[in-house]
Amino acid sequence: MKEQYKLLKGDMLIEIKSIEDSSVDLIITDPPYGVNYKGGTFDDSEYAVDVNVPKWFNEWYRVLKNDKYLFIFAGVKTLHRWIQYGISAGFTYKNILATRSFNNGSIAPKNNFGFQFQPILVFSKGDGASFNDVDFIPTSDLWLKDKRNKNPKQYTYEYPNFIKTEWAYATAKVASSKYHPNEKNVELTEFLVKLVTSENEVVLDTFMGSGTTGIAALNCNRYFIGIELEETYFDTAEKRIKNKCWQMNLIVLYYM
Numbered sequence: 001m002k003e004q005y006k007l008l009k010g011d012m013l014i015e016i017k018s019i020e021d022s023s024v025d026l027i028i029t030d031p032p033y034g035v036n037y038k039g040g041t042f043d044d045s046e047y048a049v050d051v052n053v054p055k056w057f058n059e060w061y062r063v064l065k066n067d068k069y070l071f072i073f074a075g076v077k078t079l080h081r082w083i084q085y086g087i088s089a090g091f092t093y094k095n096i097l098a099t100r101s102f103n104n105g106s107i108a109p110k111n112n113f114g115f116q117f118q119p120i121l122v123f124s125k126g127d128g129a130s131f132n133d134v135d136f137i138p139t140s141d142l143w144l145k146d147k148r149n150k151n152p153k154q155y156t157y158e159y160p161n162f163i164k165t166e167w168a169y170a171t172a173k174v175a176s177s178k179y180h181p182n183e184k185n186v187e188l189t190e191f192l193v194k195l196v197t198s199e200n201e202v203v204l205d206t207f208m209g210s211g212t213t214g215i216a217a218l219n220c221n222r223y224f225i226g227i228e229l230e231e232t233y234f235d236t237a238e239k240r241i242k243n244k245c246w247q248m249n250l251i252v253l254y255y256m
Helices: 012-018 045-051 053-063 079-088 141-145 186-196 212-219 231-247
Strands: 002-009 024-029 064-073 092-100 117-124 202-205 223-228 250-255
Touching: 002 012, 002 212, 002 231, 012 053, 012 223, 024 053, 024 186, 024 212, 045 053, 045 079, 053 064, 053 079, 064 079, 064 186, 079 092, 079 117, 186 212, 202 212, 212 223, 212 231, 223 231
Parallel strands: 002 223, 002 250, 024 064, 024 202, 202 223
Antiparallel strands: 064 117, 092 117
């Protein structure tokens, strides 16, 4: 059986110390936004953004290989601060992917727009390697048959920064959101994994939640390292990944 995964239970800033410098090929993570969603210290603005985000970026930069990518699901109101902290840590700020949140629990105020926009910040360490060709945008039948199309392909490999497909939602739909209140879309995550990594490379999620990034990495035959502080979510991720590993004849390397 193939050893493919490592799951670490605890604080990101502590557990990530066990990961070697420049050993990770991709980071996809959904950290606390600093929106005080639960009214607790962990997700208030000072804790999540002003105090810890610079430390998180420094660790992400340390473990990521050169020319590899960091994708961060971030909150709308604090985007500017995340971008600045990322640049200060040494990252190259590349872009913002525009997706939607299926169910963010927010009620739009009378003096503002709604908050269905789910941005994904794109950083690279260095310039960033060229993207892989990943089936994403179907080419129209008319263009496939057009004589002017000298290199007809079933899909277009020039990717927009807005995700407009049947899986445009960053969060899972309500019917499938059974693991986490902010569960992410596996298909969208798989697209990101395939776009910037190759098989058997290492994908890291430092705020693993219910393990969606791990499931996506597994589906794409990548090695996964996940860190999660909340015991309930860690247990959920552990069960999901173990079940998927059993189905695919893989095993989890170890837990801490």
